[in-house]
Amino acid sequence: MRGELVIIGTELLLGEIVDTNAQFLARGLASCGINLYYKSTVGDNWVRIVETLSRALSRSDLVIISGGLGPTEDDLTRGAVAAVANRPLELDEEALEAIEAYFRRRYGEGQMPPNNRKQAYLPRGASAIPNHWGTAPGFILELPGKAIVALPGVPAELEPMFAQTVLPYCRQRFQGDVLVTKNLSFAGIGEAGLEELLKDIILSQTNPTVAPYASQGMVRIRLTARAATEEEGEALIAPVADMIAARTEPYLFSTTGQALEEVIGQQLTARGQSLALAESCTGGLVGHRITNVAGSSRYFLRGYVVYSNAAKVSDLGVQESTLAQYGAVSPQTAQEMAEGVRRAAGADFGLAITGIAGPDGGTPEKPVGLVYIALASPGDTIVEKHHFAGARGQVKERSAQAALTLLWKNLR
Numbered sequence: 431m432r433g434e435l436v437i438i439g440t441e442l443l444l445g446e447i448v449d450t451n452a453q454f455l456a457r458g459l460a461s462c463g464i465n466l467y468y469k470s471t472v473g474d475n476w477v478r479i480v481e482t483l484s485r486a487l488s489r490s491d492l493v494i495i496s497g498g499l500g501p502t503e504d505d506l507t508r509g510a511v512a513a514v515a516n517r518p519l520e521l522d523e524e525a526l527e528a529i530e531a532y533f534r535r536r537y538g539e540g541q542m543p544p545n546n547r548k549q550a551y552l553p554r555g556a557s558a559i560p561n562h563w564g565t566a567p568g569f570i571l572e573l574p575g576k577a578i579v580a581l582p583g584v585p586a587e588l589e590p591m592f593a594q595t596v597l598p599y600c601r602q603r604f605q606g607d608v609l610v611t612k613n614l615s616f617a618g619i620g621e622a623g624l625e626e627l628l629k630d631i632i633l634s635q636t637n638p639t640v641a642p643y644a645s646q647g648m649v650r651i652r653l654t655a656r657a658a659t660e661e662e663g664e665a666l667i668a669p670v671a672d673m674i675a676a677r678t679e680p681y682l683f684s685t686t687g688q689a690l691e692e693v694i695g696q697q698l699t700a701r702g703q704s705l706a707l708a709e710s711c712t713g714g715l716v717g718h719r720i721t722n723v724a725g726s727s728r729y730f731l732r733g734y735v736v737y738s739n740a741a742k743v744s745d746l747g748v749q750e751s752t753l754a755q756y757g758a759v760s761p762q763t764a765q766e767m768a769e770g771v772r773r774a775a776g777a778d779f780g781l782a783i784t785g786i787a788g789p790d791g792g793t794p795e796k797p798v799g800l801v802y803i804a805l806a807s808p809g810d811t812i813v814e815k816h817h818f819a820g821a822r823g824q825v826k827e828r829s830a831q832a833a834l835t836l837l838w839k840n841l842r
Contacts, residue, residue, distance in 0.1 A: 438497035497583030526550035610663025647831030706775035746770030768804035
């Protein structure tokens with residue numbers, strides 16, 4: 431069964447907004463076992479929308495459209511679908527009543543602008559998809575051997591409409607195999623290194639498929655199985671996942687899609703231990719990630735952003751002589767930062783980062799991307815040296831990931 435997405439909106443082509451709808455819809459289709467072969471993005475232009483829809487219908491069994499269902503002149507989806515399917519637009523009285531009811535609830539009787547009436551016109555034979563979160567009803571139009579689904583472009587409307595109406599429809603109409611996916615997440619190893627460990631598994635993959643992906647200091651392996659049921663798919667994945675886990679145990683931090691900071695939180699909670707942070711070049715990024723986890727107040731005591739040398743001295747007790755002799759970006763300063771924040775907070779672990787994020791500030795001896803990370807614990811202080819490539823934001827992200835990886839490894 432072949433599916434296709436048509437995402438409508440000039441604002442997407444201009445880069446003014448990010449298309450999250452395609453990602454959401456693609457995952458939904460995969461859960462139904464529908465193969466997504468094409469995705470097109472087209473602006474608010476009648477000719478190009480009609481051309482794109484005609485091409486999609488010529489090669490796909492299910493076409494899902496996002497956007498273009500509003501009340502203004504540049505909302506062209508209804509008319510374009512009607513033209514491509516050769517079905518006239520007709521007023522759907524139930525859809526009109528739902529739109530009028532929406533305006534009555536929010537603004538009072540008689541407050542619906544006349545333009546919104548346009549949203550109740552659907553191609554002949556189409557079934558309206560209720561929209562309880564906005565004014566634009568979606569619709570499903572069945573054609574011989576094919577179907578068109580149209581949804582509004584607002585994610586807060588599209589996502590529940592898809593989940594409540596479109597997903598059950600797809601599972602019933604296009605019933606077939608399902609795709610079951612499992613992600614294994616790794617830290618402290620690159621994509622090439624991980625692939626080397628698993629080369630024979632990757633080369634011999636059939637069902638499930640095995641695919642590595644890398645991003646900002648983290649690598650994941652995606653296992654995808656096609657089966658008649660979710661249970662059968664999980665049974666196909668399980669032995670392969672176990673084989674991979676056995677080979678990669680020093681680097682594997684999650685088999686359930688958890689973020690590294692979530693796993694760290696579980697580790698600290700289980701051990702009844704606490705954490706404090708001292709950040710320079712990352713500017714609080716590690717603290718942001720740690721506190722994104724619900725319940726982090728149980729183990730995260732305090733965080734310092736000590737960007738200046740004076741702050742390192744006054745807040746953490748870094749020695750002025752250390753800064754004078756070795757500089758702010760040095761293993762000695764990183765160690766004193768980690769030990770100082772652990773002491774100041776009364777924490778079990780003190781984690782510190784100091785480095786040069788760029789794009790300027792580097793020297794031949796200390797280039798941009800040089801970062802020192804230190805972890806102070808009850809028995810020892812570990813200092814790691816890194817040299818990260820990339821723009822300023824990338825260096826900060828990679829530094830934060832490396833710091834969390836160091837903490838995770840030692841908590842194990």
